[in-house]
Every structure is written in structure tokens, then in C-alpha cells.
Amino acid sequence: MKPIPFHLILSLFILLSQGTLAQTPQFNTEKDLLLAQFDCKTDVDDLHTVAALATLMRTEAYQDIAYFAVAGAYGVQEGLYVPPNALFELAFPNRWADAHHHQKDAINTVLKKVLAILDTGGAVWVAEAGQSDFSARWIAALAKLKPNVNLKERIHVVQHSNWNEEVTDQKLLAYVKATVNYHKIPDGNAVGNGTPGFRSDAPIAWEDYLAGDASRLAIWQKAVALGNQYNGKEGRYLNASIAAGGLDFSDLSETCYILDLSHLKDANAFFNLVK
Incomplete structure (x- = not known):
């Protein structure tokens, strides 16, 4: 066998050190926790992602997964918060925490969920639909409580999102990357890059896909209404796709990665899966 050229070895090392090579998720549906954390500041796309996640979790294939959601897990970005509580109550009853108004309580609630999973041999998978500041805080608390647990494995x-990383406190982001297993995946706003592209300028017939399911229809109706109410208002980010009548649940690409659904192409493929 011919020796591998040094420049190829060096390139591989650089890719690995930067975390740019795709990692293979191994989510255990019987033992692991899916923790979805949303910044809700200042883009309204999180509202659509909340609806998409709730829709997915109500399917037969995923209804028994242990999951929990957090609102207000934002970083250092400027701009107004998008009030999501009415939607979270509808989408995740008794399965969410409000880190915007009650950050300490939210950290303690997440810690209890995480500790229960770790104590039964499971792992925690964070779908970071925002920045990693909140993650850094509960991970630091966890490290003190469980100094002997290998957090890189669990x-x-x-x-x-590159932008999410840019508006995370850089010391906190560095801490998260150094302490746990950090997976950087391709952007969920684009199609054909290895993750689903869940942002669409064109309208998606979500009401037709979910016809007959009053619960999931109500969640999407609330998400779309709130999105239209706050999109671009009072200096908030203007999501052009949503303004055009389309959908943007690009942050769901992380959950799809975790649950081995990265083969989904776009929003229509998602709704075909969950209908």
C-alpha cells in the first residue's frame, strides 16, 4: 500500500480540528433526550421551527421520544425579543421553559431533565436553534454536579448557523466546544448541502398536508399568525421568505440531523413525512 501523502494527512487533521467533517449522530430513541433551544430574537423563523418540531413529535414514529424545549436561549445579538409563550404553551404543554423571563429557573429545569437522562444511561442532544450562551451556563452547572461524567460522550x-455562532459570547462558545461534543452542520436555509433546506419564499400548502389534524393545524396557525405579527416590526429582523408568504423552519435541520432525517430535501418533503 502506498503511503498517504503528508499534505493529505495535514488537510484531514485541519478538517477534524475545525469540526467541519460530518459526524454521525447516534440518537437512542429509548434513552436519550432531545433538547430544542430557541433564541426567538429577533428572527421569527423560530416560531415556524417550533411548529415544525411539534408536528414531528406528534407523529407515530417520534411521539415517544423524550424531548424538552427552551424559549429565550439567545446570545449577544441586538434587537427585540419575539414573544413566543402562547405558541410554546400550545406546542409543548408542560415540556418547555422560559429562559427569557426566568433564566435561572430554566437552567435548573433543564439540569433536572439532563441529570435524569444521564442517570439512566442516556445522552442529551441539543438542537441549538439559536446561540450557545444558555447551553454554556447549564453545561457549566452540570460539570460541577457531575465531575466524573464524560461530557464529550454524553x-x-x-x-x-454561522451567524448564531458569531452572536454567541465567544468565551461561552469556546467553552461549549471544548467541553461537549459539538456538531457543526451545513446551513438549513439552503437545499442540496447535506441538510434539509427548510426556507421557502413560495407558499407551502401546510394546511392541506395537515388537514384533519386539528391540534397540529392550530399550532401552525398560531405560529404563522405570530410570525406575521412580529416579522420586521419595531426593528426586528425582516425575514423576507416569511414576508413573501413562504415558510422558514430552517432551524429544524438540527433536529433532522439528530434523528437521521437529513435526507429530507425541503419543506414539502417534511410535510409529506408528517402528514
Whole structure:
């Protein structure tokens, strides 16, 4: 066998050190926790992602998964918060925490969920639909409580957005990357890059896909209404796709990665899966 050229070895090392090579998720549906954390500041796309996640979790294939959601898990970005509580109550009854108004309580609630999973041999998978500041805080608390647990093996944080990383406190982001298993995946706003592209300028007939399911229809109706109410208002980010009548649940790409659904192409493929 011919020796591998040094420059190829060096390139591989650089890719690995930067975390740019795709990792293979191994989510255990019987033991692991899916922790979906949303910044809700200032883009309204999180509202659509909340609806998409709730829709997925109500399918037969995923209804028994242990999952929990957090609102207000934002970083250092400027701009107004998008009030999501009415939607979270509808989408995740008794399965969410409000880190915007009650950050300490939210950290303690997440810690209890995480500790229960770790104590039964499971792992935690964070779908980081925002920045990693909140993750850093509960991970630091966890490290003090469980100094003998290998957090690199048991805690996974999945991020798809370069911008989310840029507006995370850089010391906190560095801490998360150094402490747990950090998965950086391709951006969920685009199609054909290895993750689903869940942002669409064109309208998606979600009402037709979910016809007959009053619960999931109500969640999407609330998400779309709130999105239209706050999109671009009072200096908030203007999501052009949503303004055009389309959908944007690009942050769901992280959950799809965790649950081995990265083969889904776009929003229509998602709704075909969950209908």
C-alpha cells in the first residue's frame, strides 16, 4: 500500500480540528433526550421551527421520544425579543421553559431533565436553534454536579448557523466546544448541502398536508399568525421568505440531523413525512 501523502494527512487533521467533517449522530430513541433551544430574537423563523418540531413529535414514529424545549436561549445579538409563550404553551404543554423571563429557573429545569437522562444511561442532544450562551451556563452547572461524567460522550450540541455562532459570547462558545461534543452542520436555509433546506419564499400548502389534524393545524396557525405579527416590526429582523408568504423552519435541520432525517430535501418533503 502506498503511503498517504503528508499534505493529505495535514488537510484531514485541519478538517477534524475545525469540526467541519460530518459526524454521525447516534440518537437512542429509548434513552436519550432531545433538547430544542430557541433564541426567538429577533428572527421569527423560530416560531415556524417550533411548529415544525411539534408536528414531528406528534407523529407515530417520534411521539415517544423524550424531548424538552427552551424559549429565550439567545446570545449577544441586538434587537427585540419575539414573544413566543402562547405558541410554546400550545406546542409543548408542560415540556418547555422560559429562559427569557426566568433564566435561572430554566437552567435548573433543564439540569433536572439532563441529570435524569444521564442517570439512566442516556445522552442529551441539543438542537441549538439559536446561540450557545444558555447551553454554556447549564453545561457549566452540570460539570460541577457531575465531575466524573464524560461530557464529550454524553452531551451533544448541534449548530447549523454561522451567524448564531458569531452572536454567541465567544468565551461561552469556546467553552461549549471544548467541553461537549459539538456538531457543526451545513446551513438549513439552503437545499442540496447535506441538510434539509427548510426556507421557502413560495407558499407551502401546510394546511392541506395537515388537514384533519386539528391540534397540529392550530399550532401552525398560531405560529404563522405570530410570525406575521412580529416579522420586521419595531426593528426586528425582516425575514423576507416569511414576508413573501413562504415558510422558514430552517432551524429544524438540527433536529433532522439528530434523528437521521437529513435526507429530507425541503419543506414539502417534511410535510409529506408528517402528514
